[in-house]
Amino acid sequence: MQRRQLLLAGGALCALPGHALDFAPPRAPAAMRASVDRIIDIAVGIRPFRAQGPRIEAQRLHGRTVVHHYGHGGSGWSLSWGSAQRALALVQAGGAKPGERIAVIGCGAIGLTTARTAQQAGYRVRLYAKDRPPQVTSSAATGLWTPDSRIVTREHAGEAWSAGWEAMARASFKVHQSYLGLPSGPVEWHDGYLLADDFDTPLPSHAGEPDYPDLASRIADLRPRGVALAAGEHPFRTPQVRRFTQLVFNIPAYQRLLLDDFARDGGELVQRVFHRASDFAHLPERTVVNCSGDGARRLLADTTLTPVRGQTARLIPQPEVDYALIWRSHNLVVLPRRDGLLVAAMGGDDFGNDDPRPDRAQSEAAVQRLAGLF
Template sequence: MNRRHFLQTAGAGSLALASGLTSCAPRYRNIAGHPMHRVPKLKLSLDRIVKETVGLRPFRASGPRIAKEALGNKTIVHNYGHGGSGWSLSWGTGNLARELVMTTGEKKVAVLGSGTVGLATARLLQEKGCEVTIYTKDLPPNVTSNLATGTWSPASRVCDPKVATPEFQAVWEAATRFSFRRFQFMLGLDDIAAWVDEYNVFPAKPINPSNPALGGEVYHLDGLVPKSQEINRRDHSFGADFVTWRSNMMFNIPSYLHHQMSTFIMLGGKLQVHEIKRLEDIDALPERCVVNCMGLGAKEIFNDAELTPVSGQLACLIPQSEVTYKLITKGANIIARKDGIYLGGNGLVGNWDTTPKREYTQEWVDIIQQVMQEMRS
């Protein structure tokens, strides 16, 4: 094929792709005519599981608490309770917390907690010239944030929409937009944030697509992540009748946390391992403005009856370099990160037990195994 012919073929291909976006049965084929969605199979067996963890999502039915209150002669700015959305919303709620800090005029600020929310908030405060000290009970990797799946999911278990107010939805929207923009500036930086293919693979169209167990979310915002598209059976290699695809963002959690910590230190931030056991410990800190990013740890200190754990187990398979996608199916999902391929899918409300249960892992291995076996090679 000469160069001109190649360009013409490629041009026709792009036109087909563009028209496919508006038709209900898009045809994504590569230049050789093969279906575009040929997904590499996972090597799945229990002996490839190298780690099982249970993390506790800090859930509040009314949504994360972003608020300012006076405590003696200190100002406390709260930024906690992000449920299953803390990674995604960290920059956005960090920005809202920063705005509340700025109203105090204080430049020396304490941040409690070094999870994804505390680190993002601390970094944003530094960008406004604040001298920030993080006080934290534990450092990464011993934080809940290190036990997350790591995808863009800004409305996953973020609130109970029957309880949350329309005002909260507006706050969520502002936070989501800010976070989304911020993540676009992290793309290409040591693979800490990346766009990947996300597939939903079901025997039939799910009746309740907002069910979190099926990867569903409570709110939606158009214009950020591309919309999911149903793909025709002949254009993918799955055995299922209902398959959708979209691009979504993924976070490589260990390198992301490392990046955040090192940048914070590089910009002059200070970090102290220091547990807050009671309100008096906050009062004893030298800073007059304190941002509370303690996640579930805020429950006892601030007597927040609404804050509840929603536990989530993950099982980590040895990574496969060719597997880079996310897949959601009935009862299980997988996400391929650089450090491993994570299987999961549960959320137990009110469960404080962080002991992994082998039976969940076994169930997910069986479910995903079946999806792999039904795939055409």
């Protein structure tokens, strides 16, 4: 059951019948037009997983104060703001004063939110990156709020670590709420349906996948409880269905908004490739925040990082489809993003896999399974 945190997160959202204050009358959701000829994009992202959890620590390196901030697994967008606040505290502890210019390496979810957090604290920020959105790997994320997705192994999740994670998750959640209601819809709440042939049947684990802790209960108050639905309350061809409510990130709009805000507040974005950590010595800034994600495996020769492959496909947008789907029994997640219906199908060899090449057959098979629900 530990291998698919995204699927299991959906289960954690749903309590037993009678536990929800759900006053809205049930309505039939619009059918998804799931066919392979509606696929408009397939993207692959590599999640940077660390068994110990994200690396948020400072060191003197090549004449610079380097704050490492990477290794968030599948929780980058979800945990980014609270994590950035911890990285900022290390910048401040290292002696950098507001008004001073600092460097941030990487333009993904962690780099962008770290840069914005530093700007809001009064720092001038120059962001160095090989790529910028939508070419960064964070652009391939699903966009579901899952701050506990592949974030740490059970053996490293003691009480002190878990309490720190909870603080970061709550801080991130609070910032995400400030992005609700904006015209571009960078962050939105959506209802969703968790489907299963049998919720009591455990999911088989994948070879090599570690044992993850149950962290969702620590932040259960941040999300509405779910409700089990009777057969006549949903249109799906599956015996067991639960309805939940969850945050969804419209990632292209979110990235564009962060970049615009960064530039508006005087941020500089420089395209640059770093081949090794010694390249930091050539930067004019005395303080460097390293948000290189999976790139730290090569940049720092960090053997604590494990790549985890993830593939998503987008179907032509359907504005009338405003609900998410998590089909637990078939490894399928569908999100109603503004840039299209996002279909994520998890493979059995994702863990430890850094192959960036799209597998169209995998996505086509997922869309065909989705079509069978309607």
